[in-house]
Amino acid sequence: MRRAVLIARAELALMFRSHVALIGVIALLLLSAIAAATSQAHMAQERFSRLANQTQTDALFEAQPARHPHRMVHYGSYVYRPIGPLAGFEPGIDPFSGTTLYLEGHRQNSATISAVRENSSLMRFGQLTPAFVLQTLAPLLLIFLGFSMITREHMRGSLRLLLTTGVTPRDLILGKSLALGLVGLIALAPAWLALLMMAIAEPSEAGAAALMALGYGLYVLIWVFGIVAASALAQSGQAALLSLIGIWCFIAIVAPRGAAELAGRLEPLETRAATDLMIQAELRQLGDSHNPDDPFFAAFKARTLAQYGVTKIEDLPFNFRGAVSAEGEALTSRLFDKYFVELATTQRTQSQIVSLVSIASPAIAVRRISMAGAGTDLETHLRFLQQSEAHRFAMVQYLNRLHRDKLSQADDAARSKDPLAEQRTRIAADNWAKVPDFAFKPTSAKERMLAAIAPILTLAFWLASVMVLAGWSARVLRARAL
């Protein structure tokens, strides 16, 4: 071990003297700092803007004048997907998915207004975030600094010399890994610092931040051992460099795209327009509120009349129109839920397929940990959609109850023709404030940590494999030197 430390120290001294290595490390730190600062500032601004939008939207709802409750059903409300405290580190899907959802009666809208549609095509080349710097850039720097660590000794003939002084190939591999690992640590430092600061600012997020830090630590270590092993196994420096760049390109660039294509092929999604139309068609099968003889609504009427022991809807103790609205909304909402479950299942399966490909690419695994930890993964978006729908339904049914209980049946029927009846169907504005506000429950820190466990294990498996490879490369090195 002492010898390994000596080797590491010599290697680091060499790197420090080489301007290229120094410039590389400084450039990476600079980029890390820029990425951390801009990404954090941008997400903070987004968070503020969505919060402000939500406050304003809720205030507008409560400030609506006395109205017919069904007007409020159509006036509806907006919800804006909130951003978790760690999203500045890893924006994940946030810029790629709609952030604003319009909630209204009878309809389920799509989440709209997404950064990706407000940006030039440059955005699809990648975003400068701390996560991107660590996932993509840091490994490349480690490759440049480490590919020739052992091939160099080999070429110069200093390898045999070293081995005769009692240094074992193990010491050599360990020493070089130690040196490259230290560079990796420097590369990680700004990100770890950023995560630490976020954890201090938001102690409930500390567990998730720690898992993210662990994930990136494992990821960098995988590259460190992999690079040293490649340098030991390669015949020449350039062979090591080229194969490492090829591997990097596959892991960081090709595999994530390929995995996404694979998932999209194996589990295709319907277009939104087709789904809407299928829901409409199925709805018509179940019950058509435009058809006066519709069996579903006729049965509902008969059931309601029987329940109250009356023969005409005029004799009911409430406004039957409101009750029909509520019944219709419940029917529609059941279909929305059914199709949403299908959509969510397909999308979750797609993401699981991508996760499976992380067996071939640790970059996918580390991104998964990163997005799950930061709460910027698919799961967060699906929960936003699901909770928004629940909120929409609760809001509409609250208004339908007002429609049923607070309006006279005769006025309600005459309101399109009789201005006085129309005035009487308006109910007091203070009813609007009683609609509960939307409170998004994101994935809890515990759930996010659980979601990160499988990819952490994948990374651990990768690390174990490259460590075995590095150990084996030490044996090859001994055979080659003798």
Added chain:
Amino acid sequence: MKHFWREVGFLLRQRASVWAVTLLAGLALLSVGLGLHDVAKQKAAISQVIDLQKQDSAAIKVFATEAGDAAYYRFHPTWNPPAPLAFAALGQRDIAPSIMRIRALALEGQIHENEAQNPELALPGRFDFAFVLIYLAPLVLIVLFYDLWSGEREAGRLASLEAMPLARSHLWFPRILARFGVVSAALIPVFWIGALISGAGLRDTIAFTGLIVALLGFWTLFAAWIAKGRGGSPTNAAVLATVWFAITLIAPAGANLVINATTPIPDGAAILRENREAVHDAWDLDRAATLQRFYKFHPELASSPPMQRPFEWKWYFAFQHLGDQQVESLSTFYRTGIAKRDARAGLVALALPPLAIQRAFHRIANTDLAAQSAYQDRIRAYHTQLRTYYYPYLFLAKPFTPADFDATPEFSDRLAE
């Protein structure tokens, strides 16, 4: 010419080069297959929705005997069919809808709708031919070029090679050309097969091919220039990879940050909300005044009699349009802001060849931001056509018959050129 073929022969005897080029051709073939499949899927989705919409409209026709009911309940499909070359450069087509259903109601609340895609799949970007060309082909060129001179120097042959008569024209030039030729041969025929299957026009195919040659030419010249320098093989490889990384990943991401910071756009969510406020406020405003404001935009309808009832469809559709008018300037500002961001990206592309080629690809394949906004413009024009079709029935008591329901204008996907 014989020197060229000799060098091609040498190149194809190197195992690493053959591997790299074969892999590139294989990935290009895969990307073309994926792209063609994607385009076919989008086309199928468009015809599926058009069919489903017909059934939906037939069901609405049964009860929508008034023009107002038809205008309110009936959706009309609009679509943005993929151009033949979209398979090679999918651009924004994965995140923006290829098909949208539109009603004669206020448009601002409809036109921003999104496709129901999985954002985790959009995040890494698409595996299309443009990706293989712009990201992967340069790496293969780097592999073929980095030790062109330094390799000979390190083997001790460089001095004698340079001393050969006509070394430039008989040795180095054919060597460079052979590498360029082999990579071109791995990519261009694959693209042509795709273009043939998708039925792309000759002019676009030639333009696209020209762009492929330009990009490969750029990297060939650059790699040869670095390789000819004094650096050793590993240094050259590292320098080339760094430059590739800097101009295909770092520079675009950095430029995007700068463009967004310097080109603000209005909050899209605010446009939606203000549109809604303007539309719904009308329920509590003086109805006659609302109609008067509407008649300023449509004086030909001003002869319509005053409202008799608290609710009439004509008033309803009048304030829908006023709602769009209310946010028109904001909405225009939003769209021009996005277009300005894109124009600035075009300026950045002047300095970054891969970006310039990517943008040109997307332009020819009609998958860029401009193509998306052209689709939105067609939707806007169609929406105007649609609402003005209903106006005479709503305002001027023109009788609305089932034949009029069927004669509603249909969207045309012909590119407005």
